Amino acid sequence: MKEIYKRQPTIRTLPKRSNINSNGHIFGGWILSQMDSAAGIEAMRRVKGPVATVAIEAMKFYAPVSIGDWMSVYTDITKVGKTSLTVHIEVTVVSRDNEEETVVTEGDFIFVALDKNHRPKVIDQ
Numbered sequence: 001m002k003e004i005y006k007r008q009p010t011i012r013t014l015p016k017r018s019n020i021n022s023n024g025h026i027f028g029g030w031i032l033s034q035m036d037s038a039a040g041i042e043a044m045r046r047v048k049g050p051v052a053t054v055a056i057e058a059m060k061f062y063a064p065v066s067i068g069d070w071m072s073v074y075t076d077i078t079k080v081g082k083t084s085l086t087v088h089i090e091v092t093v094v095s096r097d098n099e100e101e102t103v104v105t106e107g108d109f110i111f112v113a114l115d116k117n118h119r120p121k122v123i124d125q
Contacts, residue, residue, distance in 0.1 A: 010039075011034055011038040013034065014068065015069060019067075020067065026066065031105060032056075032059075035089045035091060048124075051085075051112065052114055054111065057086075057109075062103060062106075064104070065104055066095065069093035071093050074089070074092070075089050080125065084112045085111055088108050089106060
């Protein structure tokens with residue numbers, strides 16, 4: 001089995017023409033929004049409730065994403081504090097003409113768990 005099928009992404013999507021920037025690649029802000037959505041899903045699963053993004057750290061872009069690239073967003077919780085948690089995100093693509101998975105960006109997003117009044121809540125350890 002190919003390596004790209006061994007792990008399951010939190011989100012897998014195909015960028016569209018409407019996501020192109022002036023350089024002809026996929027707009028970094030759109031990729032960032034996919035990363036935030038995936039990390040939010042992972043954080044909500046862990047805290048069993050709503051979360052809010054409070055910081056983005058160590059964000060790095062390594063390569064552009066093109067139309068038709070099969071984009072996967074992988075997430076891993078790397079730290080859990082009293083009311084916040086850090087999610088590491090790795091974005092990869094598989095292009096139409098290559099079955100090789102390539103890392104195009106990664107970053108660490110920090111979320112805070114929220115109670116019903118949208119205030120920080122303690123995360124069950």
